[in-house]
Every structure is written in structure tokens, then in C-alpha cells.
Amino acid sequence: MKETDFKYxxxxxxxxxxxxxxxxxxxxxxAFKSLCDANIISITKAGRGKLVKIINEVAYAKFLATHxxxxxxxxxxxxxxxxxxxxxxxxxxxxxxxxLRGSGQITVNGFxxxxxxxxxxxxxxxxxxxxxxxxxxxxxENLESFLNAEKLFNTxxxxxHKYGRVGTEFLKRIQTNEVxxxxxxxxxxxxxxxxxxxxxxxxxxxxxxxFDILFERYSAVLPxxxxxxxxxxxxxxxxxxxxxxxxxxxNRFLEQEILLLTNAG
Numbered sequence: 001m002k003e004t005d006f007k008y009x010x011x012x013x014x015x016x017x018x019x020x021x022x023x024x025x026x027x028x029x030x031a032f033k034s035l036c037d038a039n040i041i042s043i044t045k046a047g048r049g050k051l052v053k054i055i056n057e058v059a060y061a062k063f064l065a066t067h068x069x070x071x072x073x074x075x076x077x078x079x080x081x082x083x084x085x086x087x088x089x090x091x092x093x094x095x096x097x098x099x100l101r102g103s104g105q106i107t108v109n110g111f112x113x114x115x116x117x118x119x120x121x122x123x124x125x126x127x128x129x130x131x132x133x134x135x136x137x138x139x140x141e142n143l144e145s146f147l148n149a150e151k152l153f154n155t156x157x158x159x160x161h162k163y164g165r166v167g168t169e170f171l172k173r174i175q176t177n178e179v180x181x182x183x184x185x186x187x188x189x190x191x192x193x194x195x196x197x198x199x200x201x202x203x204x205x206x207x208x209x210x211f212d213i214l215f216e217r218y219s220a221v222l223p224x225x226x227x228x229x230x231x232x233x234x235x236x237x238x239x240x241x242x243x244x245x246x247x248x249x250x251n252r253f254l255e256q257e258i259l260l261l262t263n264a265g
Contacts, residue, residue: 108125134175143161
């Protein structure tokens, strides 16, 4: 079951609820129908509406124990398994694990980190939910590009790849003088770029000089599930408008990894 089921059935256990407030997916579910058929709950008239009532407390408690074994607080995968028997059923807080590569030094949670040494010896430095101070930051969307990004740029950036999507709260934990976004050239990449610009107005989106040629030669079909967010649709940023229109018109996108090919372009 999902988070919506968890909330509704626990709300019902605290007292009668209006039938009109039941989510349609629950009212039509086999579980809800079974509870009615077994006379564990009932739907009765109340004025102009209807009420859902528990009429067999013992059986209902057994139902809760079966489908939601532990009333666990939190949104981790473990909590979702415990409450909902499904690790992916509820929304989870982002893990906020950051991978960093680069030269020079950065500050992580108030401590100076010799990033060049970690990059040279171990390939990267990682931190959980960090507070960062970085001179020049390049946010890289995909892992392979992150591991090879220094081959593409002459500027001594600190490259950061986040496990999961970049959010406002995460960005607010970063102090930096310069931000560049290096992402896939698609609707998701544009959305993340615009999110970054909300926190860092001076942020730039890396677009290679031969982008049009690369797009024509190497672009792939856009996944069906990828749609333009309201942020992307309403943006008047010239580079966002250009890429947005190219993607929507062709129904294709360009993956950033293509830039790792020595013969690209």
C-alpha cells in the first residue's frame, strides 16, 4: 500500500470520516471493498452525505497490523518497508550524498579538505548533507561525466555530482563565487539549471560551441515520461528557450556523455 492508504486508514481508526473525503483510489480498491463486505467498516447516511465507520474494532486492528506492521515515523526506505511493505511507496527525503573532485582545497562542514589529494589517491571525496565553501563550482548531472569532467574544461573547477536531484535546500548549503551547470541537454537538465539560478542568479549552463552539430548527429529519442516543468515552459532565458524548442520540436535530447568522445564534432 501507499502513503495515501497509510494516512487514510489511520485517520479512520481515530474516528468516523466523511465518505466524500476518501481518495478515489482507496474507495475503488479491493482492500476497501473487502472491509465493507466483511462488515468491518460500514458506510451510513449522515445528513446529505455519508460517513465511514468502523463496526468491528478487533478485525480492523488486525487489518492495520497486517498492512501497516509498524507505525514508524520517517521517510526512509526502511520506514516505508515497515509502514507500507514497500520501500518506494512513500516520498523520501533526498539522501544528499555529494561526490566531489578537483584540485586545490575546499571547505566541508567547516573543515579544510585537500581535494586534489583525495582526487589523485582515491578518485573522489564524498560527504553526506555537507555545508560547502568552494571557489568555482561545476555541478555535473551524470556520474561518468563527473569522473571525466576535468578533461573537458580548462578552468580549475571543483566538480560536484549529487546522488539524486539537486534541490533548493541543498544549494543553500553551498558558498561559492561561480557556478556552472553541466547537464544533459533535455527538459530535466534545463529544469535543474533554472533551479540552480534561483539560488545562484549568476549561474551559467555549459553548452559546447558545436552544440547544434552534436544535437543533429547524436541526439536520442526523448523518454515518454519526460515533460517540461512550469519553470522550463515559462523561462525566457535565451539558452533555455533554444534548447527547449529544439527538444520539443524534435522530441529528442542530447546526453552530456557525448562530449567525452574525442571525435565528437
